[in-house]
Amino acid sequence: MGRSIKKGPYVNPKLMKKIKKVLELPIEQRDKVKIRTYSRDSDIIPEMVNMVFEVHNGKQFITVKVVEDMVGHKLGEFAPTRKFIKHGGKLQRELEQKKAKG
Numbered sequence: 518m519g520r521s522i523k524k525g526p527y528v529n530p531k532l533m534k535k536i537k538k539v540l541e542l543p544i545e546q547r548d549k550v551k552i553r554t555y556s557r558d559s560d561i562i563p564e565m566v567n568m569v570f571e572v573h574n575g576k577q578f579i580t581v582k583v584v585e586d587m588v589g590h591k592l593g594e595f596a597p598t599r600k601f602i603k604h605g606g607k608l609q610r611e612l613e614q615k616k617a618k619g
Contacts, residue, residue, distance in 0.1 A: 526560035526589075536564060553578060557593025572596035 520527060528536075535552050542550065553571040566585050571578035572592050579596035587595065603609070 520560075526562050528559045528562060529554070529556035532556045532559050536568070539568060540564065551580065554592065557591065557596065559592050561587045561590055561592060563588055574598045 532552070532554050535554075539547055539550050539552065547568065551569045551571050553573075555573045557572060557574075561583055565583045566588065568583050570581045570583065570592060572581050572595065573579075574596045575598050581592065581595045605612075
């Protein structure tokens with residue numbers, strides 16, 4: 518279940534302060550600024566479109582450029598926290614080597 522419409526989208530106050538600071542810059546300089554944040558639970562609002570964020574995934578910062586289709590989602594959705602390592606192990610590797618040879 519999502520957040521109440523009455524309350525509006527949640528954006529971390531510290532992050533909102535950084536966004537307002539970037540919005541005061543001239544348009545040419547806005548593209549060069551990257552906003553670093555740990556706030557994965559913040560909603561993406563229309564003011565964030567065309568901004569670049571560095572979202573922490575628990576280990577490193579993932580660069581996320583916000584486009585119009587992302588509005589309404591959370592920042593954390595675009596910075597995965599888990600790295601998929603393929604299934605199979607030793608048997609799978611042997612099958613892949615056979616496919617590569619012949």
